[in-house]
Amino acid sequence: MIRRQAISRLLITLVLLCTFRIWMLGGTYPSFQEEDNPASFSPFLMVRVLSYVYLWAFNGWLMLCPIHLSHDWQMGSIPLVQSLCDTRNLASCFLAVLLISLISKVFISNKVTRILWPDYTSAHNNLGFYLTNKTEAMIHLNEAIKLSPCHANAHSNVANIYHNSLNKTEEAIKLLYFAEECEPNNPTPHLSLAAIYEDLGDERLAERHYMLALELAPSQANVHHHIGLFYENREQPNTAHVPPPPASKNGCNMVFIASSLASSMFESQVDANMVNAVSNNILIRVLSINRDALTLDMAAAFYFKIGRISTSIHLYQEAYHLEPNKTSLVLHLAQALMSDEQYAEAEQLIIKHLDIDPEDLELTIQLANVYGLNKSHNKAISLIEEFLKRRSSDLSAKQLSSLYHQIGNHLKDSLTFELAAEHLFNKARHHYESAYKLSPEDHLLKINYDRFHQDVVFEESVSDSSTTNK
Incomplete structure (x- = not known):
C-alpha cells in the first residue's frame, strides 16, 4: 500500500514538472539540430558510443563538483573520445561499476529483508493466540510454524485448539511432545500436556508434567496457579x-x-x-x-x-x-454478572462474542445457563440443540455428555408437573440416559438423573392418586 502511494506521488510530480517545462517553452516541444550533437558526425560507432557514455560520467561529476559554470557541447568544449586508451574512459567505467553496484545492493537488501521475515513468527503466534475465530487463529499459527518450525509456543497453541475445539487429542499430544523436543526449557508444552492428561483422567501423567513445568519455571505465577487448581480439583x-x-x-x-x-x-x-x-x-x-x-x-x-x-x-x-478477545475473561465476567442477577448484561456480553465465534462450546453453555436463570428454558434447549446439529461430529464423548446433561436439566426445570405432557418426560429421560452412557462416572450427572427420576415417580404417584379419587 505504501509502495503504491510512493509511485503515485512520483508520477504526479513527473507530470507536473513536464507540464511546467512545456509551459516555459511557450507550449512547444524543444527542437534539436544535427549540429547539437557533434559526435553524430563521426563515422566511427566506437567514437560515438564512448563519447556518449563519457557524457554521463562528465555530467555526474559536474553536479557533484561544479568547477565550470557551463560547457557548450556544440562548440566542442568537450572533445570526442577517439580511442579506448583515452583516460576519460576510466570515468565511464567507474560510473558503470557504481550503477551496477547500486542496483545489486537493492536486490541484495531485498533478499535480506526476506531472510529477516521469520522474526515475525511471534507476531503470527500472538495473533493466533488472541483471535477468537479458530479458523483465522489456525491460519496465523500455521504461518508461524511454517516460518519457524521449532516455535514451541505456536505448536502449543495449535495443540490447545486441536484438543479443546477440534477433538483431535492424539494429534495435540504429538504436537506438544514435538514442541518439548524443540525447546526443552520451555514450560508451556508441559502445562498444555498436563491439562490434556488431566482432562483424560490420567492424574499421574498430569502431575508429572506439572512438576516438570515447575522445575523449568519455579517463579512463574501461571505454573503455580495451574498446579494449585490441579491439587484443589484432586481434593488435596x-x-x-x-x-x-x-x-x-x-x-x-x-x-x-x-x-x-x-x-x-x-x-x-x-x-x-x-x-x-x-x-x-x-x-x-x-x-x-x-x-x-x-x-x-x-x-x-x-x-x-x-x-x-x-x-x-x-x-x-x-x-x-x-x-476483550480472551474467552476465559468473557466467561468469568458473565458468571459474575449472573451471580449479581444482571442477566441482560451477561446475555448481551456472551451473544456479542458468539457472533464472532458461534462454534465456541463454553460460551454456548454459558448462554444456555443465562437463559435457564431467566426461566427461558425453551431458548436454552433450542440453542444447545442447534449447536449439536452443527458440531456433534466434532465433539468428544465428554463434551456431548455435558451438552445432553444441560438439555436434560433444562427440560426438567421447564416442566410444570401438573400440566406436563408425557413426551417431555420421555425427552428429558432420553437426554439424561444419553449423557449417562457417554459419561457413566460423572457424579453430578448421576445425582441430577436420580433427582429427575424421583420427580417423575412422585408426579406419577400424584396423578394416580388423583385418578383414583375421581
Whole structure:
C-alpha cells in the first residue's frame, strides 16, 4: 500500500514538472539540430558510443563538483573520445561499476529483508493466540510454524485448539511432545500436556508434567496457579494452598498467596472479618503494583470466591477492557454478572462474542445457563440443540455428555408437573440416559438423573392418586 502511494506521488510530480517545462517553452516541444550533437558526425560507432557514455560520467561529476559554470557541447568544449586508451574512459567505467553496484545492493537488501521475515513468527503466534475465530487463529499459527518450525509456543497453541475445539487429542499430544523436543526449557508444552492428561483422567501423567513445568519455571505465577487448581480439583487442599516462592514479587504470585491464605483460613474456620482484612491488604498492594489482565482476573476470582460480587465485576470489567478477545475473561465476567442477577448484561456480553465465534462450546453453555436463570428454558434447549446439529461430529464423548446433561436439566426445570405432557418426560429421560452412557462416572450427572427420576415417580404417584379419587 505504501509502495503504491510512493509511485503515485512520483508520477504526479513527473507530470507536473513536464507540464511546467512545456509551459516555459511557450507550449512547444524543444527542437534539436544535427549540429547539437557533434559526435553524430563521426563515422566511427566506437567514437560515438564512448563519447556518449563519457557524457554521463562528465555530467555526474559536474553536479557533484561544479568547477565550470557551463560547457557548450556544440562548440566542442568537450572533445570526442577517439580511442579506448583515452583516460576519460576510466570515468565511464567507474560510473558503470557504481550503477551496477547500486542496483545489486537493492536486490541484495531485498533478499535480506526476506531472510529477516521469520522474526515475525511471534507476531503470527500472538495473533493466533488472541483471535477468537479458530479458523483465522489456525491460519496465523500455521504461518508461524511454517516460518519457524521449532516455535514451541505456536505448536502449543495449535495443540490447545486441536484438543479443546477440534477433538483431535492424539494429534495435540504429538504436537506438544514435538514442541518439548524443540525447546526443552520451555514450560508451556508441559502445562498444555498436563491439562490434556488431566482432562483424560490420567492424574499421574498430569502431575508429572506439572512438576516438570515447575522445575523449568519455579517463579512463574501461571505454573503455580495451574498446579494449585490441579491439587484443589484432586481434593488435596493442603498441597494446593502451598504458596509460590516468597522471593518472587510477581503480582500474580501475590494474588495466589492471598487466595491460598484466605482458603486456608476458611478451612480452619477463622473469622471472616480477619480473612477479608488480610486478603484486602495483600490484594491492594498487588493491584497498586500491577494491573495487567491476568492479575486482575485472579484478583476478581478471589473476590468472587469470598462473596464480594460487585468488586469482582469491577475488576473483571477492567481486565476485559484490556483483553476483550480472551474467552476465559468473557466467561468469568458473565458468571459474575449472573451471580449479581444482571442477566441482560451477561446475555448481551456472551451473544456479542458468539457472533464472532458461534462454534465456541463454553460460551454456548454459558448462554444456555443465562437463559435457564431467566426461566427461558425453551431458548436454552433450542440453542444447545442447534449447536449439536452443527458440531456433534466434532465433539468428544465428554463434551456431548455435558451438552445432553444441560438439555436434560433444562427440560426438567421447564416442566410444570401438573400440566406436563408425557413426551417431555420421555425427552428429558432420553437426554439424561444419553449423557449417562457417554459419561457413566460423572457424579453430578448421576445425582441430577436420580433427582429427575424421583420427580417423575412422585408426579406419577400424584396423578394416580388423583385418578383414583375421581
